[in-house]
Amino acid sequence: MPKGESNPTPPLSEPVAGATPRPGSGSSPRNAEAAESDPTSTQPQGSGVPRGGFIRQIVEQDVSDGRHGGRVITRFPPEPNGYLHIGHAKSICLNFGLPRDLADKVPAGVAVRCHLRFDDTNPIKEEQEYIDSIKEDVRWLGFDWGEHEYHASDYFDQLYEWALVLIRAGKAYVDDQDGETIRLTRGTLTSPGEASPYRQRSVEENLDLFERMRKGEFPDGSRVLRTKIDMASPNLNMRDPVIYRILHARHPRTGDKWCIYPMYDWAHGQSDWIEGVTHSICTLEFEAHRPLYDWFIEQLQAEGVQPPAAADRPRQYEFARLNLSHTIMSKRKLLELVRGGHVRGWDDPRMPTLCGLRRRGYTPEAIRNFCDTIGVTKYNAVTEVSLLEHCLRDDLNRRAPRVMGVLNPLKVVIENYPDGEVEHFDAVNNPEDPAAGTRKVPFSRVLYIEREDFMEDPPRKYFRLYPGNEVRLRYAYLVTATKVVKDEAGHITEIHCRYDPDSRGGNAPDGRKVKGTIHWVSAAHAIDAEVRLYDHLFKCADPDDVPEDGSFLDNLNPESLKVSHGCKVEPSLADAGPGHICQFERLGYFCIDPDTTPENLVVNRTCTLRDTWARIAGRKQGG
Ligand code: ATP
Numbered sequence: 001m002p003k004g005e006s007n008p009t010p011p012l013s014e015p016v017a018g019a020t021p022r023p024g025s026g027s028s029p030r031n032a033e034a035a036e037s038d039p040t041s042t043q044p045q046g047s048g049v050p051r052g053g054f055i056r057q058i059v060e061q062d063v064s065d066g067r068h069g070g071r072v073i074t075r076f077p078p079e080p081n082g083y084l085h086i087g088h089a090k091s092i093c094l095n096f097g098l099p100r101d102l103a104d105k106v107p108a109g110v111a112v113r114c115h116l117r118f119d120d121t122n123p124i125k126e127e128q129e130y131i132d133s134i135k136e137d138v139r140w141l142g143f144d145w146g147e148h149e150y151h152a153s154d155y156f157d158q159l160y161e162w163a164l165v166l167i168r169a170g171k172a173y174v175d176d177q178d179g180e181t182i183r184l185t186r187g188t189l190t191s192p193g194e195a196s197p198y199r200q201r202s203v204e205e206n207l208d209l210f211e212r213m214r215k216g217e218f219p220d221g222s223r224v225l226r227t228k229i230d231m232a233s234p235n236l237n238m239r240d241p242v243i244y245r246i247l248h249a250r251h252p253r254t255g256d257k258w259c260i261y262p263m264y265d266w267a268h269g270q271s272d273w274i275e276g277v278t279h280s281i282c283t284l285e286f287e288a289h290r291p292l293y294d295w296f297i298e299q300l301q302a303e304g305v306q307p308p309a310a311a312d313r314p315r316q317y318e319f320a321r322l323n324l325s326h327t328i329m330s331k332r333k334l335l336e337l338v339r340g341g342h343v344r345g346w347d348d349p350r351m352p353t354l355c356g357l358r359r360r361g362y363t364p365e366a367i368r369n370f371c372d373t374i375g376v377t378k379y380n381a382v383t384e385v386s387l388l389e390h391c392l393r394d395d396l397n398r399r400a401p402r403v404m405g406v407l408n409p410l411k412v413v414i415e416n417y418p419d420g421e422v423e424h425f426d427a428v429n430n431p432e433d434p435a436a437g438t439r440k441v442p443f444s445r446v447l448y449i450e451r452e453d454f455m456e457d458p459p460r461k462y463f464r465l466y467p468g469n470e471v472r473l474r475y476a477y478l479v480t481a482t483k484v485v486k487d488e489a490g491h492i493t494e495i496h497c498r499y500d501p502d503s504r505g506g507n508a509p510d511g512r513k514v515k516g517t518i519h520w521v522s523a524a525h526a527i528d529a530e531v532r533l534y535d536h537l538f539k540c541a542d543p544d545d546v547p548e549d550g551s552f553l554d555n556l557n558p559e560s561l562k563v564s565h566g567c568k569v570e571p572s573l574a575d576a577g578p579g580h581i582c583q584f585e586r587l588g589y590f591c592i593d594p595d596t597t598p599e600n601l602v603v604n605r606t607c608t609l610r611d612t613w614a615r616i617a618g619r620k621q622g623g
């Protein structure tokens, strides 16, 4: 059982967490990010406009100052070496949300947009499968790059030309040292680096060697192109960084044209510049790369270079990346989970990938609202995964149609109900949305109820079914348990009840009080389902918290998936296809899995109704 689930299912008369208000501004102390922004603000739900925090202020100021000619061009630059995850969603919402939000604040005809740029500089790890999935996921989140899809590899020629510019200006040189030596001579935070013995090569020799690198005359790793900056710089990124390496590898887009590939720093900033990006927004770990980002452009400008699209140079801004408790976000580790068979694939519903969340039943609105709520700051913090779940429930509560489903069925026979008779009761599809209307639910003599809704010997304050007690079968009738049937081993196999024919619709004719209301499905009409119950993939908040010789895999939660066969759901789900989301009353939100076949309905539990975030937030408010 997942944590917090060991208690019996709450009867309907208890408050249901899906309806809890948004958390107050006093958030978990670990969640500095959420504390920074005010989650109680009246930001329109599902608008997809991230608040954008301090970055939005900068951009708005630039627009009103007429900087960059009023243009706002951002970019989302994934490396196609894995699937996008919830952390990327934060960056996507910011990069795409800002220009979308500012579109009506700039004069007509002035560019306001976000580019999708694949940072495809490492042909060894990159695959078309990832490119396709990234595009699908960005669109699913609700964003569109129009015609502005680019690839760093589009600029390989230009980047090569500009490398020649740096060489001719005496600002770049071919180094024959191997990677290990370069690393060792780079110095430390407290000691300067050592100049390479090749640093003083003549321009002619550098031009010749670089040209021969390009032509494929040298093996992988034998030479690199480095910029000549400052081996004593306090910023290690400025100690003659490598900008080209030799890699005899076929590139998915440029094929065998190149056997030298630009390094991230060289490719990234110049790609921004070429595309006319105005605000290059990235995560904090690139803060120390910003001087290099600026240095490259300044050197090229000093040599008279100016790409056609750029009115002026882009600026880099950094924000804190999203870290989520109980979650791994490193692409390398996510790949390890997939390759090692620890999950069923990139879209396993326990994965923090966007395709995994989608399969789990997350909506784009829920994710965008989450990104709105956490805000954009410069403080590195860990956000509670329960906040993400809260945003999910908040959205699903509004949109998910209610149905009745029984996860652990116990047969109930209504002794005094005529055999063969069927009645159809009106059931409310969504109490949050009157427009969703009602549906008919069939009722008959033999039903299934949740096994934990019956107790032979109940504790005090148990208001559900037990011998002699009367409960309401949701929408149908009041019933009283009269008999318990057991098998030879003493296990309860069925319950007999009597119903009050005058309580049609579940209302007591004499106004007598009936405390418990339970859900049910008619045995003859029920559909069998396989239900997959998920819990956090990792059993502790920080999966990387392991001893030195340990692995994050040691923290995998062995209980993260439980499969329940023989569940019973109401017949209205017969026509629902994969991706359909609903609430099983009292149990949680569920969605139909693509593994469903005509013979086997497979349902994922998206989340329970219990909102642990609301509890955390409530506690912090002294509630
Ligand atoms: P790596 O570079 O290690 O492969 P990455 O997660 O940085 O992994 P990218 O494809 O480079 O992957 O990321 C694309 C963009 O998404 C980058 O601008 C990056 O800063 C941003 N991003 C990645 N992870 C997060 C996160 N957890 N929170 C916010 N933004 C993120």
Ligand code: MG
Pocket: 079
């Ligand atoms: Mg990256």
